[in-house]
Structures are given as structure tokens and as C-alpha cells.
Amino acid sequence: VIKWRRVCLKWLWVLATPGRYYPEILVLExxxxxxxxxxxxxxxxxxxxxxxxxxxxxxxxxxxxxxxxxxxxxxxxxxxxxxxxxxxxxxxxxxxxxxxxxxxxxxxxxxxxxxxxxxxxxxxxxxxxxxxxxxxxxxxxxxxxxxxxxxxxxxxxxxxxxxxxxxxxxxxxxxxxxxxxxQEFRSPLGRMQLIAGIKRSTIIDDTYNSSPVSALAALETLEAIVAKRKVAMLGDMLELGIDSEAGHRQVANRAFEANAAVVIAVGDRMGRAVKDAARHYMGVQAFYFDDPELAGKFLRTTMKDGDLVLVKGSQGMRLEKAVEEVMSESDRADEFLCRQTPEWRKKAYVKP
Known part of the structure; x- marks a missing residue:
């Protein structure tokens, strides 16, 4: 509450003195x-x-x-x-x-x-x-x-x-x-960010949020990039309503088609979809976890030299915790990962 009061007071002052502080062009989402x-x-x-x-x-x-x-x-x-x-x-x-x-x-x-x-x-x-x-x-x-x-x-x-x-x-x-x-444009944290991983791997951190459209786009990128071996870690996509089952199934099937050697599902919704898709694709290893930190610890033990790893899930899945387990400089998580404020760091993962 105190922080919000500070924000409101700051912008009331800006509005009261527009000539001095107000921007010429204001960009709002x-x-x-x-x-x-x-x-x-x-x-x-x-x-x-x-x-x-x-x-x-x-x-x-x-x-x-x-x-x-x-x-x-x-x-x-x-x-x-x-x-x-x-x-x-x-x-x-x-x-x-x-x-x-x-x-x-x-x-x-x-x-x-x-x-x-x-x-x-x-x-x-x-x-x-x-x-x-x-x-x-x-x-x-x-x-x-x-x-x-x-x-x-x-x-x-x-x-x-x-x-x-x-x-x-x-x-x-x-x-x-x-x-x-x-040329200096960077995407926001957690949105298709390239992060150096352990064992000379490269992580595509797309953990800010997820939907079928954005997950399919991320998997297209994973497929298009040349790498020794590819891994896809996909978390549940929330707030999909009646399209949830179909959306998860579509994304799971695409993960197996994207030349990923390993597919890791985090959450019940994606877990069911990946388990079903795995029956139709040979030669791809599939795993399921219901906790992002456990998924990250498992990924840490299975990663190989030069891997390209995509990590994506809805905000509620907290997959930035998995990325932290495998990034090469985990002590700099606050610089590279989303949801790193003290308030977010204190929040334990709660299964949705």
C-alpha cells in the first residue's frame, strides 16, 4: 500500500507540473x-x-x-x-x-x-x-x-x-x-531471452507467461535454430477456459515435432498432453514434474554440452525457478530473470 501511495503521489506531481516532467510522447500498454x-x-x-x-x-x-x-x-x-x-x-x-x-x-x-x-x-x-x-x-x-x-x-x-x-x-x-x-532493442525479461547455461548450453528463457499462440511461436524458434541437441521444458498454460485441453495438446504435439530430443512437462495439464503425445513419437524422451524447482534440478543433471533449452510456461508455473537451476551465473538471477523482486522471491510455488 505504501509503495502504491508513493507511485500515485509521484504521478500527481508530474501531472501538476507537465511542462517540467511530462514526456512529449507517452507510451502506455x-x-x-x-x-x-x-x-x-x-x-x-x-x-x-x-x-x-x-x-x-x-x-x-x-x-x-x-x-x-x-x-x-x-x-x-x-x-x-x-x-x-x-x-x-x-x-x-x-x-x-x-x-x-x-x-x-x-x-x-x-x-x-x-x-x-x-x-x-x-x-x-x-x-x-x-x-x-x-x-x-x-x-x-x-x-x-x-x-x-x-x-x-x-x-x-x-x-x-x-x-x-x-x-x-x-x-x-x-x-x-x-x-x-x-539494434539495441532487447525483449523484456522472461520473453525469449538468451541466457548462458551450464555445460556451455544456451537457454531460451520465455517464462514470463504462455498461451498456445506464443508457445507455438517459441517452439518454431527452437526448431529453426541450429544446435547439437534441443530440449523443451513446457509448463501449464493457464486461463484458457474450455480450450485448455486442446491448446495443451496442440503445443505438446508441436514440441515433439520441433526436433527436441527431450520434452519436460511441468504441471498436470501439460503433463497429460505430453504423455499422450509421447505415444506417437519415437526417439524422444519425455518427463513430467509438478514443481518447477524439481524440474530444474532434473534438467541440471541431464543437460549435455552445447544443448539449446527452451523453457516456457504461464506466470503461475514459476518456471524462472527452473531456469535459475541451470543458468551459468545463478548469482545474477536478478539481472536476467523475471519475477526477482524480494516479494516474488519470497512467494513459494503454489500448484494451480
């Missing part, structure tokens, strides 16, 4: 996890530019289907002024359809040819066999700028980069200048 959240947020926020990146099943428990999620997020686009800008993912059909709801001009982004701000020719970079980010071509109205992202390893994170470029164009940021600045 309007998170919605149940119906009417966007309506509430827009009751006191008046955005000029609105960005919708994708429609996924993260909160199906409360929205019941993807169309309802799209309807909710589309309220942001409807609220934009005529002199603003709607920035929409052209590769997502539900997002692309929001253009009809916009009073503002629309700028699309994506990896397919239909996008106005497009990324193409994506390739991975390596040094001594270890992934070192990726490169791609940035295309906008006939202009092509090569761009290397040394801190980004997941192609699906390029959507955030392309959306940023589209917003930058609206605010008159030069394309070459934008490309130069984006």
Missing part, C-alpha cells in the same frame, strides 16, 4: 483480461496512436472466444481521433479487420507481402555455434534497410520491431535512424 476492461481504460485515456499486435487465446477463460477478444481490443482503434493513426498487424486476420472500425488512417505491419511496413529475409546469426540474434530486411514504400538485432532470437518478436517502426514514421522518425536505434 492497455492490458485487457476480461470484458469491459478497454472501455474502462479509454474512459480516462485518450490515445492518438493505437497499436494492436495480435489476437491470441491468453484470456479465453473470460472472453470465451477469439472474436470477443478482437471486439474488446478493437475498441482502442474506434477511439482514435481522425488525425491519429491505427497501427495493425496485417498478418493477423482479426487485427487486420479492425481497419474498418478506424476513423484514423491505418498503417499495417507484418512479415507477409500485404504489410506496408514489412520485414523479410529473416536469418539467424551464430558465433562459435551459439545463436547471436537475427538479421532481416526492413521494407517501407520501396525503401529497404538491412537491420541486425543482436539481442533478439525469436522471429515473432519482429512484430514489435515493425510496429515500433510504423509508429516512428508517424512521428517523423527517419527510417535509417530508427533501424540504427533498434
Amino acid at each position: 492497455l492490458g485487457v483480461d476480461r470484458p469491459s476492461d478497454m472501455h474502462y481504460l479509454l474512459s480516462f485515456i485518450r490515445p492518438t496512436v493505437g497499436v494492436v499486435t495480435n489476437i491470441s487465446s491468453s484470456h479465453l477463460e473470460f472472453f470465451h472466444d477469439l472474436d470477443n477478444i478482437a471486439k474488446e481490443k478493437g475498441e482502442l482503434i474506434e477511439a482514435l481521433p481522425a488525425d491519429g493513426l491505427a497501427v495493425l498487424n496485417a498478418d493477423d486476420t482479426r487485427v487486420r479487420a479492425m481497419a474498418k472500425r478506424s476513423n484514423a488512417p491505418v498503417q499495417t505491419f507484418g512479415l507477409l507481402e500485404q504489410a506496408e511496413v514489412q520485414g523479410s529475409d529473416v536469418i539467424f546469426s551464430y558465433k562459435d555455434g551459439v545463436p547471436q540474434g537475427l538479421s532481416f530486411k526492413l521494407n517501407d514504400e520501396g525503401r529497404v534497410v538491412p537491420l541486425r538485432l543482436p539481442h533478439i532470437v525469436a522471429p515473432h518478436l519482429l512484430y514489435a520491431v515493425l510496429a515500433a517502426v510504423a509508429v516512428g514514421i508517424y512521428f517523423k522518425v527517419n527510417l535509417v535512424e530508427a533501424a540504427s536505434m533498434l
